[in-house]
Amino acid sequence: MHIHFDPHATLAKIFGVEKTKVYGVVGEFPDAHDLVKAGRSVKEAGYTKLDAMSPFPVHGIDDAIGNPHSHIGWIVIFFSITGLLLAQLLQWYTGAVAPGKLPAWTGLGSYPLVIGGKPLYDITFSIPVTFELTVLLSAFCAVFGLFALCGLPRLYHPLDTYSQSHRATDDGFFLIIEASDPKFDPEASAQLMRSLGGTNVEVVEG
């Protein structure tokens, strides 16, 4: 089950990412609620730069380790409005703007055509396309925004070097005290971790 070959480390070398400084201390906990409990205690111990690894989103972990809420929603709303306006612009311009109305360099022109005795542009028949484009842009934004916020795609993560990291996507629950934490001290932090029942506690470098 244990893997000797670590692709991420290799890739890291290829891409010239050198293992230099300490990333933090990682410890494993048996189950989700144990993880939450441990997390809370560590936070109470005054640590602020905490993180966790789990095969699925563990409920309450964010509060426990003081993770702020995601702001992705605001980004999405902005893009939805863009999509809405874009769609309206498209349908108004292609339907109702006679050639020459816009500067020539645009190279675009449209034929305002009388079709079925209907107006050249009207809100009524522009609704469906507007809705679809709004949704489309929102979706793109939600997905790529997510990747951006999570720093994906990434081919190397310091935690890749943690011996148990492969189990984070299987059945492992891990708590991380990051080196950037002012209270961080490899020895003490690792000790704290063990005292809370953490196993496989390691100091991860990278």
Added chain:
Amino acid sequence: MADLAIKHNPLLETNPPLVQGPQDYNSVTEVVSSPTEIPLNKTPLRWYIAIGITSSILGMMGLVLTYLVATGIGVWGNNRPVGWAWDITNFVFWIGIGHAGTLISAILFLFRQKWRTSINRSAEAMTLFAVACAAIFPLFHTGRPWRAAYWLLPLPNTDLNMWQNFRSPLIWDVFAVSTYGTVSLLFWFVGLVPDLATLRDRAVDNVRKKIFAVASLGWRGTAKAWRHYEAAYLILAGISTPLVLSVHSIVSFDFATSVIPGWHTTIFPPYFVAGAVFSGFAMVMTLMLIARWVMKLENLITMKHLENMNKIILVTGSIVGYAYATEFFIAWYSGNAYERFTFINRAFGPYAWAYWTMVSCNVITPQFFWFKKLRTSIPVMFVLSIVVNIGMWFERFVIIVTSLHRDYLPSSWGYFRPTWVDICLFIGTFGLFLTLFLLFCRFLPVIAISEVKGVLAQQRHQAHEEAAH
């Protein structure tokens, strides 16, 4: 809203539990991942046979399409007055099937329906494959696909410097279907990322590990990532819900906004959506039952899942039946002679056989699911799910062809007969659909591992609590 759902929704009782058998996180991982990890040379022969058959059907479709484009639409049975027949019937049929996936993953997610987790992955995959099948027809039903391919998109063009006609429901369709396809794909992939990471971390051989390392975008499952992930997933579900409702509504506009009696009906949008969900669930059911049996997923796809799906089939089926009745009533009540004739002609005209096939498959069949015994019997639900899809194909055929073949002027009345090309093309789409599905089952986790673990965690937690008190 969510809380309400939790309180009042009986589906939430986790007894019997949604994940059965002696399960821990690792065993879930094992059960789902291991089938994808069988080396090619150890792949069961039946899989090779299956994909051999489906892919050759797919190849046949390729040839038929080539013949179609080279010769012209005349190789179909379409005529004047029946300008659309099997082409658009198939299109609506497949789009309809494509509705279950997003519905399950989006709407049921919003309603906190935990039981969805075992089926949403494959349901979403089916959505994508169904949309792929549907997408064939809007392009290839045109007389000049080589032009339609880009003239239907709002690209600045030098051919005639003309733009699309945004008054046309067909253009709405182009936007709706392409948006739906794209969003479904994104939604599906986002759900897939953590599981791809799982496969990466389980991968033994180098190549496989590299492939999944890239595919999973280097997902690590840190809390920092999960919090964005959950937010984004919620948003996707939120926008997919109106989207999935809009798509079939817009497809129904193709007919509802026309002047043809039998098409020009305001009831169409809700009626089409219900029908879509109806057929979609039936198709999911058919494939689930096979996958469940072949891949031994009985513990993850439990009778409870199947029963819940049957309940939805029963509800949507009844809605569809109600819609049929309403159509007839309004046709009579409107006092519009043309409307009346169209519906009488549907039931008793030259296409009566199609109409009654539709009614017996769609209205009568689902009523069996009132009985728990039938609702929970695998063979019964397997047969019925297939019957329902036959019925739903006929529904589209009846709406399109019977309305067209006898419209306003008796002088232009006609009759439609399919040709071998029509038939081969329809069969061909199943080749495409099943080939993709077989590949999916073979190489990707058919069940959302991380989500099931989430449910499992909740179960364990509850057990833990109970133990505590």
Added chain:
Amino acid sequence: MNLISITNTKQNGAPVLGDVTGKSYWRSLNQLADTADFKQWVTREFSSTATDLLDGNSRRTVLKLMAASFGLAGLTACRPVAHILPNTKGVEDYIPGAATFYSTAMPMNGVVNGLLVETHDGRPTKIEGNPDHPMSLGAANSFAQASVLGLYDPDRSKVVLEAGKESTFEKFEAALKAANLADGSGLRFVTLANASPTFTWLKSQVLAKYPKAGFIEYEPISHDAMREGAEMAFGTGVAIHKQLDKAKIIVSLDYDFLGLDALSIMLTKLFSKGRKLAEESEEEGEHAAAEHKDEKTENKKVEHAAEHAAEKAAEMNRLYSVETNYSLTGGMADHRLRLKPSEIVTFARDLAAKLGAVPGLNVMQPATDKRGKFLDALAKDLKAHSGECIVMAGPKQPAIVHALAHSINASLGNIGKTAIAWASTKGEVSPLDAMRTLAGEINSGKVQALMILGGNPVYTAPADLNFADAIKKVPLSVHLGLDADETAMAAKWHIPEAHYLESWGDGRAVDGTATIQQPLIEAMYGGKSAIEMLALVAGTKDQRGYDLVRTYWSGQLPGKDTTAKDQAWREALHSGVIPGTKTAESKATLDGKSVGAQVAKIADGKGFEIAFYPSSQAYDGRFANNGWLQELPDPMTKLVWGNALLISPKYAKDQGLADGDMVTVSKGNLKLDVAVMTQPGHADGCGSIALGFGRTVCGRVGKGVGFNAYAIRTTNDFWSGDGFTITKTAGKHVHATTQEHGLMEGRPVVREAKIDDYKKTPKIIEEMNEVPLLKSIYEDLKYDKGNQWGMSIDLNSCTGCNACVVACQSENNIPIVGKEQVLKGREMHWLRMDRYYTGDENDPQVVTQALPCLQCENAPCENVCPVAATNHSPEGLNDMAYNRCVGTRYCANNCPVKVRHFNFLNWHKTTEEVQKMSFNPNVTVRMRGIMEKCTYCVQRIQETKIQIKAEARAAGKEIRAIKDGEIKTACQQTCPADAIVFGNINDPNSQVAKLKKHERNYALLAELNIKPRTTYLAKLRNPNPELG
């Protein structure tokens, strides 16, 4: 193709001047002709990919294509410019690409129809009627319209054949010389009935050389009974001219004068005059005179239109039709009586008796059944309208019926009023008897040389003469024909005939008015005309058609010196009629005795009766290879690509026969296997079958299409006969019809009212619409600027004759699709003729409706096109941008009247080079995969506009408005009933605007708020109150 015709023009030696113009014309083309581009484009233009090029390509390509076609026209067609004159003012001035009109005449069945032929770059492309000609009066029937396709028929015979082998004309001349004809006692000529003075003159020349030679004018669709009947009644040679416009009561005894008759165009014109409601014809008159009239009085007049209509409507004529099969005449009739052929004769006798037209004759059948009531009411009605009614018998009826009709007219004092007598030469022996004798002579070896000049007797001659075998016994048998047909195969020699559009000739209209038939194009295959053949035999000094005609007429034309005669000649060519050639009116006194004597011989029919009638497609078989006609739906059965034995639904039920069942019809040793088809309104106990099908030696189009009715047509049962046995046999035949459903299902599609009801409440038409009107959520667009095109179709005048359908096909390059595709419902006619039955299935009435695109202002088709390929022009046209269309067919689905036609396949795949010469260069030939539809002949609208612009520029004046009636659509132009009116509805003085204000005006499917620009005038019937 182009190469062939170059060599041809060389061979035949085009007239000197013609050559010169040809050469100079060449020079102008040199630059173009030498470039590789040119050759490439020529081939491209005439390859099936031409439309690919036209589609989505730069203007430059299109220009090149135009240049190519222009160049090719120069190559292919080298018209002898010097001798023929356009019908336009001034001297001919050739403008490449611009259409030029020439007057000529189409000889058919013993008369000629005066035509104007549109030519593009020397290619005749479109046939119109010549307004100055007394028989066409500006209209042309479907046969004339389609004849231009016959000119370019790739299967036309191109070479001289000797015993079926290719030979040369020189060899034939030698053979003719070699034959020792002596006094000509062994020389016989079989020709079609013709009215060519030059022919008659040359005939005399031949008789001068061979005194004992014999001439037979055999016409399978013969009008001999008419002549014989007149002689029987009046004792002398008399032709009765029917003044239908003066008749209030018109009785047709099996006379389809609105449909398949040589005179039908003229008679339809006259009939519809009497059918038009008075105030409409007034308006026509006025609008011609008064261009600028102040609107106030106009509108007032229109307000009163209703009252006008009411009082004037009474003057509409009343048509009674007695017939076996359902004909167009029967369809228009206010009262129709269906009888077996034999019963029609007895009916005529009884009618004469009832009216005391023939002394000592009394009614034999009691007045109990429908027939009796009909007879009584009719007799009363005729009596009441003495002097302003007319009884006519059809050519299919025996002489006695004609004689009885004449007696009735005489007794009612119609002669000289509604029936005008013209002096006519008393015919010698009837052609049928002549044919009998000929067959005898041949079999007895008396005939050494048989010259068949036109026609196809081997196929059309009565079966009992067994002409096919007979002709083989003749040492020197010669056939002159357009096609290498059955006769060509049987005869020793076959000479390609020159099409009437390729050859010089002349002919007389029914009233004697002569017309010069001038060629529009050099004979493409060097064919000969009948007069040229006669000249050859007679050995006259002139041998070429032009010289012959010119020589003859220089003797006839007025003018003392040659210059004057030349002037007269030029005018004759120019106007298409020769003034002062009209026959004089004459007296006709009835000879009652001979009629009485003949009446005694009338016998009742026994057993199953068969009636033959000319096909509306192949006529007598001569048009069998004409695709336009083969795919032209029969006006009543809507049958295309074939014929059938028509029987009544009742008879079918009794005999257990269904549509498509095969039966064997036999009498004596003659038998015919034919498929039956039920025809509502057909007489019981008899069947009708169209002639002209089942050709065995024919081109690719007509070969083996339908069943050959000539197989059971004998000299005795020439038009009809009794005592046939009909037995059902195994096997089914599939009939292809363009209209599957013939009932209106109670929908107000064709609106029809009895004239009295309409008099009482003119609103009745409008009120026929039950469905509530839909409203638009958008405010309606205003179409109040400039020209706003609209059309009005008068269903009261429309007879359903199909002329418009072919005219449209010819004008707009509409392809044919073949039987298989018609069965799939893919026929392409932009303008279709709908036919509905009303009333009892066994004895229904018929209404027809010409249905082009309605050009809706709120067009449902436009809304749904995703790429805006169909949209509205500022002048209110529902345009199609062919090269934008991607072919979703959504527009066709959403068209409530289904007048949009999709190119399901490449219909031009099999179009040959020569056929492409018939295309109208102003109309795109549509490619596979796109939609097409009626355009209101937009090319004609644009042509007129350009013309006006050019004139204005030339004159330095500003552009004038288009005059009403200046633009005519193809269908309108050719309509013999003047049922179609097109014009600017924005101009209150225009005829169409006035008609639209009319009480009878209604819009089809107005309830859908589609606002059609094409509207209809409801049909009125004028029934006899006694018959209800």
